[in-house]
Amino acid sequence: MVTVTSTAKKVLLLLGTVTLLTTASFSSYAADKVYRLKLAETWGPNFPIFGDATKNMAAMAEKMSNGRLQIRIDSSNKHKAPFGVFDMVKAGQYDMGHSASYYWKGKVPNTLYFTTMPFGMVASEQYAWFYHGGGMALMEEVYSPHNLLSFPGGNTGVQMGGWFQKEINSVDDLNGLKMRIPGFAGEVLAKLGASPTNIAPGELYTALERRTIDALEWVGPGLDLRMGFHKVAPLYYTGWHEPATELQFLFNKRSWDRLPEDLQEILRVAMRTASYDMYIQNAHASAEAWETMLNEYPDIQVKQFPESVLTAMKTANDALLAEHAANDAQAKKILDSQAEYLKKARRWTTISDKAYLNSQQTAE
Incomplete structure (x- = not known):
């Protein structure tokens, strides 16, 4: 039997207190740590709509993280390489990028399918494919060998x-x-x-x-x-x-992996929300501009x-x-997925949106 003296008890109590204080201080430090990220965009400074998407995303991420995420945005006038975003993010020169996937077809041909395809899906169909039809997994398959993650970054519609x-x-x-x-x-x-x-x-x-x-x-x-x-x-x-042109948020995978899980989730939400906001902002801007074109x-x-x-x-x-499908197994996999999803989704688009627009036109 081991007898613990009163002095030993005091020492153990003191050590326990120090341990608790150290753990609490470390947890507090981790929760307060600020992560500063750099984003390169293809667009010029204050470029409307496209540039608004990056600013909105960064502002949302900062607010939702209580200031723990700080994202600096460099426009093309700063980094001087509007079509160099892929390479800069891949190399880690930037943590993030905002551009369009089809710009990289000369580097990685299968990236082009994730922006839009002629005679393909409209925005509602394409977003459904990304988030519920396997599109995100296919995009990760294409980008991950290049140390990159890609997320939808805002749609222009038709x-x-x-x-x-x-x-x-x-x-x-x-x-x-x-x-x-x-x-x-x-x-x-x-x-x-x-x-x-x-x-x-x-x-x-x-x-x-x-x-x-x-x-x-x-x-x-x-x-x-x-x-x-x-x-x-x-x-x-x-x-x-281009029936549903989707921009992209590119992310260097090492930069992403260094972030705590809660900040990763905040970024997912911020990017997804900013993407939808860009879609409706562009719809609004086009409606107003079309009216101006007609009148002025x-x-x-x-x-x-x-x-x-x-x-x-x-x-x-x-x-x-x-031809693309015959020459590349991965391209075939992506194109087959898009074609199958389009066939299914278009049946509903035809009987819903198209039928409604036709009936409205008939009523007028």
């Missing part, structure tokens, strides 16, 4: 088909056409004889004005009107190529591509999809 200086009456008019158009749609037009290119947002107007390009697509009225494209290309075509700029001519051109685009698109 984009307009672009600003043209000459009317498109037949497929022959696409031959040799120099157009700023990224992603899979650029491949479709190239197959039909056009010369697609990608240009940084800040250089678009100058390229169109100086006839470096013959046409460009950007987003829709909410952003296009501010850019002034109507001053140098009055023909405004309706969309076919009567010289803008709204056009639809002829049926023969749309048919040729769809044929080229289907052929390219088949």
Whole structure:
């Protein structure tokens, strides 16, 4: 039997008190630790809507974390590499990025499917695919080998088909056409004889004005009107190529793994909320800008591509999809998932949204 003296009891009690104080102090320190992250965006400073998404996300994350998350945003004028976001985040130069997945198709071809696809899903269908149809898991499969995580970063909805200086009456008019158009749609037009290119947002107007390009697509009225494209290309075509353009928040995986679980969850919520906010903000801005276009700029001519051109685009698109799927097992997996989900979701979109719009038009 061991007898504990009164002195020993005092020592043990003191040690226990010190241990409790040390544990409590450490826990308090961990809870108060500030994590400072750097984000690089493709857009210029104070760029509307797209740039608002990053600012809203950062503000929400800071508030929900009680100041433990501080995110510094560097626009393209600061880091000088609007299309270098992928590389900078991958290398750890930045913890986060905000851009568009299809910009990286030259580096990692299968990234392009996570922005939007011609003749593909609209925004509600695509968001459902991401969060409930397996899209997030497929995106992680593509990005994780590059030390990256990708999250939806804001949707534009259906984009307009672009600003043209000459009317498109037949497929022959696409031959040799120099157009700023990224992603899979650029491949479709190239197959039909056009010369697609990608240009940084800040250089678009100058390229169109100086006839470096013959046409460009950007987003829709909410952003296009501010850019002034109507001053140098009055023909405004309706969309076919980007029915649900989803931007992305990129995250360096090591930076992500260093964060406590509660802060990771706060970021998930902040990014998801900022993405939806961008979607409705763009819808509002486009509705207002469209009204302005109709009333104040009567010289803008709204056009639809002829049926023969749309048919040729769809044929080229289907052929390219088949080619990509045949040459890459991962691409096939993604494209099959999107096609299967679109088939299922479109049945509901047709009998709900489309039927409602048709009935409203009939009633008028």
